Amino acid sequence: MKKKQEISSEPNNEIKPVAGGGLLDRRLFLKRGLTFITATTVTGASGKLLAEEPSSDVEAIQPRQPWMLKPGKPFSNYGQPSPHESDVIRWISANSMASGNGVSWSPLHQLEGMITPNGLHYERHHNGVPEIDPEKHKLLVHGMVEKALMFSINDLLRYPMESRICFIECGGNSNAGWNSRPVQSEVGYFHGLVSCSEWTGVPLSLILKEVCIDPKATWLIAEAADGIAMEISIPVEKAMDDALLALYQNGERLRPENGYPLRLLLPGWEGVTNVKWLRRLQVTDRPVMSRNETAKYTELLPSGKARQFTFVMDAKSLITSPSPGQEMHGPGFYQITGLAWSGRGKISKVEVSADGGKTWAEAELQEPVLSKCYTRFRIPWHWDGGLAILKSRAIDETGYVQPEREVLVNERGNHGYFHYNAIVSWEIAPEGYISHVYA
Amino acid sequence: MSMHKSSFLLIGLSLLVISQSLSAECDPPGNSPLLGKVAPEKLIEAWDLSIFPDGTGLPPGKGNVVEGEKIYNAQCAVCHGPKGIGGSAEELAGGEQGLTGEYPDKTIGTYWPYATTLFDFIRRGMPLSAPGSLTDDQVYAVTAYLLHVNKILPGDAELSKETLPEVEMPNRSGFVWIYPGLKK
Numbered sequence: 078m079k080k081k082q083e084i085s086s087e088p089n090n091e092i093k094p095v096a097g098g099g100l101l102d103r104r105l106f107l108k109r110g111l112t113f114i115t116a117t118t119v120t121g122a123s124g125k126l127l128a129e130e131p132s133s134d135v136e137a138i139q140p141r142q143p144w145m146l147k148p149g150k151p152f153s154n155y156g157q158p159s160p161h162e163s164d165v166i167r168w169i170s171a172n173s174m175a176s177g178n179g180v181s182w183s184p185l186h187q188l189e190g191m192i193t194p195n196g197l198h199y200e201r202h203h204n205g206v207p208e209i210d211p212e213k214h215k216l217l218v219h220g221m222v223e224k225a226l227m228f229s230i231n232d233l234l235r236y237p238m239e240s241r242i243c244f245i246e247c248g249g250n251s252n253a254g255w256n257s258r259p260v261q262s263e264v265g266y267f268h269g270l271v272s273c274s275e276w277t278g279v280p281l282s283l284i285l286k287e288v289c290i291d292p293k294a295t296w297l298i299a300e301a302a303d304g305i306a307m308e309i310s311i312p313v314e315k316a317m318d319d320a321l322l323a324l325y326q327n328g329e330r331l332r333p334e335n336g337y338p339l340r341l342l343l344p345g346w347e348g349v350t351n352v353k354w355l356r357r358l359q360v361t362d363r364p365v366m367s368r369n370e371t372a373k374y375t376e377l378l379p380s381g382k383a384r385q386f387t388f389v390m391d392a393k394s395l396i397t398s399p400s401p402g403q404e405m406h407g408p409g410f411y412q413i414t415g416l417a418w419s420g421r422g423k424i425s426k427v428e429v430s431a432d433g434g435k436t437w438a439e440a441e442l443q444e445p446v447l448s449k450c451y452t453r454f455r456i457p458w459h460w461d462g463g464l465a466i467l468k469s470r471a472i473d474e475t476g477y478v479q480p481e482r483e484v485l486v487n488e489r490g491n492h493g494y495f496h497y498n499a500i501v502s503w504e505i506a507p508e509g510y511i512s513h514v515y516a
Numbered sequence: 517m518s519m520h521k522s523s524f525l526l527i528g529l530s531l532l533v534i535s536q537s538l539s540a541e542c543d544p545p546g547n548s549p550l551l552g553k554v555a556p557e558k559l560i561e562a563w564d565l566s567i568f569p570d571g572t573g574l575p576p577g578k579g580n581v582v583e584g585e586k587i588y589n590a591q592c593a594v595c596h597g598p599k600g601i602g603g604s605a606e607e608l609a610g611g612e613q614g615l616t617g618e619y620p621d622k623t624i625g626t627y628w629p630y631a632t633t634l635f636d637f638i639r640r641g642m643p644l645s646a647p648g649s650l651t652d653d654q655v656y657a658v659t660a661y662l663l664h665v666n667k668i669l670p671g672d673a674e675l676s677k678e679t680l681p682e683v684e685m686p687n688r689s690g691f692v693w694i695y696p697g698l699k700k
Contacts, residue, residue, distance in 0.1 A: 172595075174595045174604040175595065217560065217563055218552070225555040226554060227552065227554075227559075228551065232551035232552070237547050237548070283544060284552070288552065289542035295698075304641070304644070304647045305644070306565055306647070308565070356563075363568065365566045365636070366569050367636060367637070368633050371629050371630065372624075372627060377620060377622060379616065380616070381616040383690055385691040386694055386698060388695045
């Protein structure tokens with residue numbers, strides 16, 4: 078009954094906006110038992126919340142729903158999502174002549190929290206997902222080492238392990254942002270080449286100490302056991318720092334599409350360096366200049382020069398709700414929520430604007446806030462039903478501030494393709510339609 | 517810690533000798549089970565696919581533009597289009613615009629800094645539908661053909677372990693290393 082009064086189109090006197098467009102104090106969630114509307118993905122059933130009308134749902138009046146009148150289904154060996162959630166999927170975009178070449182996008186707009194379910198982790202494969210027999214898979218470490226060694230998966234499973242809860246983001250994520258016109262699609266389907274998991278495995282430094290690398294070695298070439306033997310050069314410094322030979326993802330052994338049985342994990346670094354199906358590590362004193370560190374994953378600047386070995390994914394944030402493809406449910410209180418992450422460390426602050434960047438309010442960061450990891454942010458908002466432009470801006474612990482699109486494009490031009498991390502803007506039209514704009 | 521150390525000692529003299537011969541920075545911590553098995557030289561040779569810009573890693577063999585054209589038309593054109601243009605996969609030639617201006621062309625001829633990268637990439641992954649199926653001679657040949665359609669090599673060129681690293685790509689010095697502390 079209380080609900081009735083609280084969902085009104087006018088904020089009451091106690092609730093003063095802290096920034097333009099109706100943004101409210103982030104601590105409001107904690108202070109009051111307010112009910113907030115969530116913009117929802119448009120589906121068949123209308124989720125319109127009309128507080129004034131009593132429910133006319135006759136079925137709801139039944140003392141028991143049909144599923145309460147019989148025993149439920151038996152146990153299952155491996156749980157699956159509810160069939161009612163079957164539209165929560167990765168969006169696949171593959172080459173017409175090579176079905177294993179392309180990407181699948183994680184549906185960021187349909188997910189909550191900070192961990193990506195394993196089946197919805199984004200994919201980028203160059204030649205499909207290899208079907209690896211873990212008994213036959215070996216890791217070879219050789220090159221500038223005292224002794225070249227091979228490790229079986231069973232060997233690696235016996236080493237001391239650690240977990241890193243971190244994001245992996247493809248260097249090409251969000252690249253539609255370089256287009257001269259804002260692309261219209263659900264947020265996951267152009268920003269969803271990023272995901273976040275708890276990865277568990279053996280610190281790479283442990284293995285590099287066992288082979289005993291030459292002090293003059295500066296690079297490591299990592300190679301995959303897929304149908305393109307994907308290879309990439311990585312500075313030894315990173316390998317000795319926080320690199321992990323990942324065997325587990327979110328508690329279970331890696332999924333085939335995420336590198337089963339062994340993946341190189343380089344927290345905060347572009348996805349292509351996080352080599353899946355890892356089979357070979359060659360210790361050297363120079364990069365190999367592979368196709369994926371020269372022709373691709375380099376960023377052409379207006380000068381004609383290109384940025385190479387960029388590696389670190391700069392701070393980025395975006396609002397996942399409300400976001401394009403979702404539906405507003407009339408004026409009232411909403412919770413704005415989204416994700417922020419930085420390859421340089423922890424997110425220290427996320428600011429949100431509802432007036433196109435004229436004024437900003439600090440969002441609440443959901444605990445835990447971890448280094449090189451998704452950070453979920455939230456802020457209450459009173460939408461008055463008028464035109465609003467929502468933005469979020471991430472600031473990381475190094476002081477790096479996520480740039481406005483104009484700043485990024487002025488600096489890099491439009492043909493860099495990779496490493497797009499500009500502020501994202503959603504326009505909420507008075508009738509509630511949400512679109513992507515450059516503002 | 518002390519428990520690990522003592523069990524380490526119990527493993528046997530041979531391990532102890534190895535661990536003592538290592539420098540301090542190589543010394544793995546006492547809780548590492550040290551399960552790596554020595555990799556045979558032959559296996560390393562067979563697995564090592566890396567080709568460096570100076571030619572390190574290139575196998576013996578040779579191939580020319582004319583042979584390369586035949587291989588290309590039979591095995592590559594289906595995805596990459598005739599002469600490297602207009603297929604479903606990446607364009608492999610036809611860069612006319614250069615790298616500045618409104619519509620820059622990032623192709624082998626205009627963008628790739630090293631010719632060795634072509635050999636490396638084709639040998640490890642192409643044709644995408646049958647990776648590992650080309651002989652080294654065929655890889656030299658199709659590399660020569662692609663460099664020819666990119667106007668880098670003349671129509672009568674032949675490539676080998678010695679000549680491939682000598683091919684100079686126009687965009688050789690077009691890259692700026694961003695990650696701090698890297699030494700060229």
